[in-house]
Amino acid sequence: MTAPVRSSEPAAVHVALGARGYDVIIGRGALAGLGERIAALRPGASAAIVTDSTVASHHLSAAEAALQRAGIRSTHLVVPAGESSKSWGVLEQVCEDLIAARIERGDVVVALGGGVIGDLAGFAAAIVRRGLEVVQVPTTLLAQVDSAFGGKTAINSRQGKNLIGVFHQPSLVVADTALLDTLPARVFRAGYAEVVKYGLINDAGFFAWLEANWREVFARTPAREHAITTSCRAKAAIIVRDERESGERALLNLGHTFAHALEAAAGFSDRLLHGEAVAIGLALAFAFSARLGLLPQGEAERVARHLATVGLPTHPAAVPGGPVGADGLMERMAQDKKVRRGKLTFILARGIGASFVAADIDPAQVRAFLAEKLEAP
Numbered sequence: 001m002t003a004p005v006r007s008s009e010p011a012a013v014h015v016a017l018g019a020r021g022y023d024v025i026i027g028r029g030a031l032a033g034l035g036e037r038i039a040a041l042r043p044g045a046s047a048a049i050v051t052d053s054t055v056a057s058h059h060l061s062a063a064e065a066a067l068q069r070a071g072i073r074s075t076h077l078v079v080p081a082g083e084s085s086k087s088w089g090v091l092e093q094v095c096e097d098l099i100a101a102r103i104e105r106g107d108v109v110v111a112l113g114g115g116v117i118g119d120l121a122g123f124a125a126a127i128v129r130r131g132l133e134v135v136q137v138p139t140t141l142l143a144q145v146d147s148a149f150g151g152k153t154a155i156n157s158r159q160g161k162n163l164i165g166v167f168h169q170p171s172l173v174v175a176d177t178a179l180l181d182t183l184p185a186r187v188f189r190a191g192y193a194e195v196v197k198y199g200l201i202n203d204a205g206f207f208a209w210l211e212a213n214w215r216e217v218f219a220r221t222p223a224r225e226h227a228i229t230t231s232c233r234a235k236a237a238i239i240v241r242d243e244r245e246s247g248e249r250a251l252l253n254l255g256h257t258f259a260h261a262l263e264a265a266a267g268f269s270d271r272l273l274h275g276e277a278v279a280i281g282l283a284l285a286f287a288f289s290a291r292l293g294l295l296p297q298g299e300a301e302r303v304a305r306h307l308a309t310v311g312l313p314t315h316p317a318a319v320p321g322g323p324v325g326a327d328g329l330m331e332r333m334a335q336d337k338k339v340r341r342g343k344l345t346f347i348l349a350r351g352i353g354a355s356f357v358a359a360d361i362d363p364a365q366v367r368a369f370l371a372e373k374l375e376a377p
C-alpha cells in the first residue's frame with residue numbers, strides 16, 4: 001500500500017501494455033486538462049463525446065470547454081441514462097451518429113459517463129471504421145476504479161450481461177474525482193464495492209485501511225484519491241500480466257458471477273445497481289469459500305460486516321422485485337462467460353487478500369449453498 005496522495009496532485013497510473021499502453025490520470029480537477037492531454041497524444045484530432053442525459057446536464061459543458069481550450073473540434077451524442085442503453089439499438093444509433101459526424105480514424109471518441117457509457121462508447125469506437133481511439137472520462141466511482149479501463153467493452157444480451165463485446169483498450173483515461181461530488185449517495189456507495197474488491201483480491205492491508213478510513217473516502221478527503229489510485233494500480237498490475245483474461249485477470253471478477261446473475265434477475269434495472277450486486281456477490285463468494293472450508297467463517301463475516309457498515313446489501317434476498325430462487329440464479333450463471341463444459345469458474349478465497357481462480361466448481365454445490373442462503377436470510 002502507498003501513502004495517501006494529496007488531492008492537488010494528479011496521480012498517473014500507467015497501464016503498461018506496450019504499444020497499447022496508456023495512462024489513467026486521477027485527481028480533483030483533472031477534467032480541465034482533458035483537451036491538452038488529447039492534443040498532446042493525437043495532434044489535430046477531432047472528438048465525439050458520447051454521454052448520457054444525466055451526465056450531460058452536469059459535466060458536458062465542462063468537457064466541451066476543456067476540448068475547445070486546446071483547439072479540439074468536438075461534437076456530442078447523448079443517449080438515455082441507464083443500463084438499458086447497453087443494447088443493440090442504442091449501439092447502432094451511436095455508430096451511425098459517429099459515422100454521420102465524420103469521426104474518422106485518427107479522431108477520438110470521448111466516453112463521458114459511468115460504466116454503461118464506457119462500455120457502449122468503447123464498443124462503438126472499436127467497431128466503427130474498424131477501430132477508433134477511445135478516451136475514457138469516467139464520472140462514477142465504479143467507472144474510475146474499474147470499468148473505464150482494462151479494455152473490455154460490451155452490451156448486454158437478453159440472456160445475460162456483457163455477452164456481446166470486444167477488447168478495445170482506451171488511449172487515455174482521465175478520472176476527475178471532483179465529478180464524483182454530484183453523484184447520488186447510492187451510486188457512490190455502489191462503486192465502493194469495487195474498491196473493496198481490490199482489498200479482497202490480494203491486498204489485505206488495503207482492506208484493513210478501508211475498514212478504518214471508509215468515512216474519509218466517502219467524505220471527499222484525500223483518502224478518496226488514495227482509495228481510487230490504489231484500486232487503479234491494483235487493476236493495472238493484473239491487466240498487464242493477463243490482458244485477455246486467460247488466467248489471473250479472472251480475479252477481477254471476484255463476486256461477479258453471483259452479481260451478474262442477481263442483476264439479470266432484477267432485469268438489469270436500477271432496482272439493483274451493478275455495484276450493489278457486486279457487494280452481494282463479494283459477501284456470497286466469501287461465505288461460499290467458508291462453506292467449502294477454505295477460510296474461517298469469521299473472515300467471511302468480516303467482509304459482509306464492512307460492506308453492510310457502509311450501507312451496501314450483502315444478501316441475495318435483498319434483490320428488490322420479488323424472491324430470487326436458487327434455480328433461477330443457477331440458470332443465469334450457466335450463461336456466464338467463464339463457464340467451461342458445464343463447470344463454473346468461481347473466484348474463491350483462502351482469506352481476505354488471498355483470492356484465487358477455482359475452475360471446475362460443481363454447480364450442485366453452488367445451488368445447495370444458494371438455496372440454503374435464500375431460505376435463511
Ligand code: GLY
Nearest residue numbers: 147149150151152
Ligand atoms: N473495461 C473494463 C475492463 O476491461 O475491465
